Amino acid sequence: MSRKPKVVSELAALTKRIATADLAYHGQDTPMMTDAEYDALRLRVKEILAAHPELVADATAVEQVGSPAAAGFGKWRHRVPMLSLDNAFAAVDFVEFEARIRRFLGLKTDNVLDFVAEPKLDGLSISLTYEQGKLIAGATRGDGFEGEEVTANLRTLRSVPETLTGEAPERIEIRGEVLMAKADFLALNAAQAEAGDKVFANPRNAAAGSLRQLDARITAGRPLSFFAYAMGEASEEIAGTHWAYLERLEAWGFTVNPLRRRVSGGAEAEAFQTEMAETRAGLAYDIDGVVYKLDDIGLQRRLGFAGRAPRWAIAWKFPAEQAVTVLRDIRIQVGRTGALTPVAELEPINVGGVLVTRATLHNEDEIARLDVRIGDTVMLQRAGDVIPQILGILPERRPEGATPWVPPEFCPQCHSVALRPPGEVVRRCTGGLICPAQTVERLIHFVSRGAFDIEGLGDRTVAEFYEDGLLKTPVDIFSLAMHEAEIAVREGWGKLSAANLIRSIEARRSIGLARFIFALGIRRIGETNAKLLARNYGSFAHWRAQMLAAQMVGSDERLALGSILGVGPAVAEELMEFFAEPRNIEALDALAAVLTIEDAAGAGADSPLAGKTIVFTGGMATMTRPEAKARAEQLGARVTDSVSKNTDFVVAGADAGSKAKKAAALGLTVLDEAGWRELAGLPPAEV
Secondary structure, three states: OOOOHHHHHHHHHHHHHHHHHHHHHHHOOOOOOOHHHHHHHHHHHHHHHHHOHHHHHHOHHHHOOOOOOOOOOEEEEOOOOOOOOEEEOOHHHHHHHHHHHHHHHOOOOOOOOEEEEEEEEOOEEEEEEEEOOEEEEEEEOOOOOEEEEOHHHHOOOOOOOOEOOOOOOOEEEEEEEEEOOHHHHHHHHHHHHHOOOOOOOOHHHHHHHHHOOOOHHHHHOOOOEEEEEEEEEEOOOOOOEHHHHHHHHHHHOOEOOOOOEEEEHHHHHHHHHHHHHHHHHHOOOOEEEEEEEEOEHHHHHHHOEEOOEEOOEEEEEOOOEEEEEEEEEEEEEEOOOOEEEEEEEEEEEEEOOEEEEEEEOOOHHHHHHHOOOOOOEEEEEEOOOOOOEEEEEOHHHOOOOOOOOOOOOEOOOOOOEEEOOOOOOOEEEOOHHHOHHHHHHHHHHHOOOOOOOOOOOOHHHHHHHHHOOOOOOHHHHHHHHHHHHHHHOOOOOOHHHHHHHHHHHHHOOEEEHHHHHHHOOOOOOOHHHHHHHHHHHOOHHHHHHHHHHOOOOOOHHHHHHHHEOOOOHHHHHHHHHHHHOHHHHHHHHHHHHHOEEEOOOOOOOOOOOOOOEEEEEOEOOOOOHHHHHHHHHHOOOEEEOOOOOOOOEEEEOEOOOHHHHHHHHHOOEEEOHHHHHHHOOOOOOOO
16 A cells, blocks of 8 residues: 555644643643544544554554653552553444454354443542552552552542452552542632632543642542542452452442443443433533443453553543634644644633633644634534634634635744645744754653653743753753753752752663653654664664664665564654764764663563564464464564564464465474464463
8 A cells, every 4th residue: 555645744743742632631630632622633543544554653642641650759650551442432433343352352243242331430540559458559540651659649538448348359459530529629619719729620630630739638628539440450360240340349448430331232332322421411520421341351351452442441432512712813833843733822712611712723724624714703622621623613703804824934933944745734844953943842852751751841941941052952951960050040940949950850861762762752753652662672772773774775674673563664764864864873872971771671571472573474263363463462572574584483373375484494483373372371272
């Protein structure tokens, strides 16, 4: 299938917006778009990937969950990742969800699938760890792998038991949602406003802001509740079905949603969805849909996860709210890659209790499609957060003299020419290194939470330090200690804050390889692809050497890069362009000289497949190919699609064909299905 530059560009813009929205929502409790707009972004990504599966590696932000743990709290590593859910918006989506389960497991259509339906709570995801029945830790989701340790705050909630009632396993992680009731939210905002303090956008943000307090006494004074609904790690088998697990949670003393219900198939799920949509307004707390989980836990384990979400669960979302307001202006934001993004400035309007003032207009094609002009009355769509999606205009309300918006020909920051490459939807500044917006945005990205996570170097500080000549390149960050005295006398600073900044910088002189790669800001290399590259290359020195060697088209190193499952041609091209620029190599080496870049620790490090490269070919009788690949990746293997001298194992099923022949010619280890199961720690298949 040929690659379409316009589609590639659109996908890159979509994934960047998703990553930015995730950080704002999960990491800063300040959502920048509505649930509906966010869901629409992910839906569009799915549509693109369905039509262009070769671009799957470009959708890096789609795999990202939450945001990195915030500074100020201790870090807590989740033994089992806290991931997210795929979405459904209509009955047809649920039917396809069931069909995917059957295809993955090889089940016939007459196999009835039972689900547990639970209202989707709109709060802050939390994991509680109990040992010997006693609470030892509580943490936020964070980025799904590492969260903020907020145990002291969680102990103030009556609905979080200190000790589990009755018999409990030696160790168990219990997961759920901290939320605030609608009436309590309104009362809190009234009290905040009267005191002249910050008011919250919605109950979800109020709950998150109340829990993530450095002073647990503030949390204790806020009306928060905890609903339990999921399990992370457990030292023993708890239940055979999700329904039975929820009953165990109640027996241990947790609040479990009383509206949950067992449903069989799409018709019953659709009926429950309708019932919850009609009930929603009268509930004491916010819900934005219903979560459907396959009841059989054994089948859940077989299905496992695909990227950011389990294959055995789905969130069926409710339709969005709508409103009408006036578009006051269209202004341009310049991103770190030079992308010029138009943003709508709106007449403030209250939609479902939230004041809406801005919305992204994506790109000039979207503005042309909507035919939106300054002064137009626009229709908005919102489902629980702050910035909405613009659905269209009300042409009968258009003011006289309103003219079509003209995209800028020059960058508003550096006045360089702004060009729109053929086939792309994004207009970009050509200023490159001379454009302050791009330079500052790259520096901001470098110190962001998913990258070096340097406390004290916020967006404004980076911009000010850049303007005053203290920062020009990333390596300059690690020379700021020479300017500590100068920083201390700056407005808003002092000796203590300057010293704290330098300590934060020094603490980041040691960094993991994945975070380092992500921090470089290479286009299309989001956190997911950075982790993938780190896991495959292991060390900075090896990655650097392999990328330089891969510059030669047809080299083994170039072929090895292209064979990594998840790295598509577009990602490989961006890496090659980055390493082809001598100034980038100089910047890399300058950073490596002042940093300790830690080797990557792969998943399943103690398994016989850890760090090995494996290829599956031919049909399998005891499991589907997707299930086998998922199992291999869980055990730390690198699954690729092509056989080379660097391949460690080839699993050859029925009608293996040319790949098995090539493996034999190269003298590689070829396994049949029984050998694969033994290597993967799976029991022998029943005859």
